[in-house]
Amino acid sequence: MKMSYLLKSKPKHEYRAKILSVIILFISLYILQFLFPSFTKNIIYSVSRPVWAVENKIPNPFSKFVGFFKSQNNLINQNLSLEDELSSLKLKEIDYDLLYKENQDLKNELGRGKSNNRILSRVISGPPNSPYDTFIIDIGGSDVSVGDKVYISDNVIVGVIQNVTFKNSLVELFSTGGKKTQSILSRTGASYILIGRGGSNFELVVPKDTDVIWGDVFVYPGLSSSVIGIVSYVDTTSQSSFKTVYIKIPGNIFSSKNFFVENQ
Amino acid sequence: MDKPAIRLLIFVLTFLLVIILPWYLSVLILITLTIYFPLYLEVLFFGFVFDTLYSYHFSFLHLGLCLATFFLLVVMFVKTKIRI
Structure with missing residues (x-):
């Protein structure tokens, strides 16, 4: 069988x-x-x-890729408008220098002069490599400490140092999603709490009749009045009694190669 | 070239790409490798690398590692059902 x-x-x-x-x-x-x-x-x-x-050290091979497809006419028009913008910015820069010097002189007379304790650092990694709103900079150790403020220019503050290792530090932007930052509207002096939305953007929900308009500047609380963001859009709907204000960090922070760290 | 050597080479290459490339491209590469290889444990290591490099939330510091583990388990389960 x-x-x-x-x-x-x-x-x-x-x-x-x-x-x-x-x-x-x-x-x-x-x-x-x-x-x-x-x-x-x-x-x-x-x-x-x-x-x-x-x-x-290697240049980005795709940086000129988009420009290759633009028409010559568009490029010429863009060039002309950028030249005009540059000329007006140069004039504004002269005004700014004069006002800045006057401001510093006044602060020195009142005994509150600005202490120059900022360290230049280079950005070695950040978005879009990082999925969060964090940057890695090339200073660490005893040069900086957790909580030190980080700037991209003299008067634009972007975040704080969250983590320090021997040679590097992790910078967290104020615009990180969900992060709340106290700020002051420079035009009126009113205090608001900005909520980060990621990608150098903030959101603020206020009653509809609140005095916040497009172009308003929000500053970090303190004597130095560093700029946190500028209102880029105000969203109002007739049904709601609130309006949503969208604020953006000035300049292009994601193409910035250098940050300035201010020791506390 | 034998399989362990190929896998090691791919590991080194993926590590370099994860550091250099934008995060969405890195995630796409890791998803592809997890589906392609039979038991791609290296994806847990890369989730760990993401958390170590860029994460700072002390309330939940291990998001990358947890997501990588969850995805790997899902892929393993789906593979038993559809015979890849």
Whole structure:
């Protein structure tokens, strides 16, 4: 009599072994990150730093790609409008220098002169490499500390230092999604709390009759009055009794190569 | 070139790309590799790298690692059902 045997089924524990390996690795990495956050940051930053250094030295091959498809006429018109804008900005710069000097002289007379304790730092990584609104800069150690303010120019503040390692620091922008930042509307002096929406944008919801208009400047509380953002759009609807004010950090922060860190 | 060597080479290359490329491209590459390889545990390491490099939320510092683990488990489960 011919016997037929059932085929041996695939051992079921193979799938369980895979799940177990995933869970073990997850727990190991979680514990490593939880118990030794600075150590892991230092290791990963040390490995990444040479890669970033090479990346920053190589010019972006796609930077001229979009311009290649623009028509000559568009480029000529764009060039002319940029020249006009440049001329008016140069005049404004002269006015600014005069007013700045007058402001500094007044502060010095009142004994509140600006202390020049800012350190120049280079941005080595940031959005869009980072999925968050964070930048990595090339100073760390004893030069800076957590909580130091970060600027992209003399009067535009963008964030604070959140983490410091031996040679690098992590900068968190005020515009990080969900982050609340106290600010003052420079025109009226009223205080508001801006909510970060990511990508150098803020949001502010206020009653409809609140005196906030397009172009208003929000400053960081303090004597130095550093600019946090400028109103770029005000969204009002007839049904709602509130309006949403959208504020943006001036300039293009994501193409900025240098930040200034002010020691506290 | 044998399979472990290829996998190691891909690991090194992916690590470089994760550091250099925008995050959405890195995620796309990791998703592709997770689907292609039978048990791509390296994706957990890359989630860990994302958290270590860029994350700062002390309320939940491990978002990248958790998402990578969840995605890997989902892919493993789906693969048993559709025989990739």
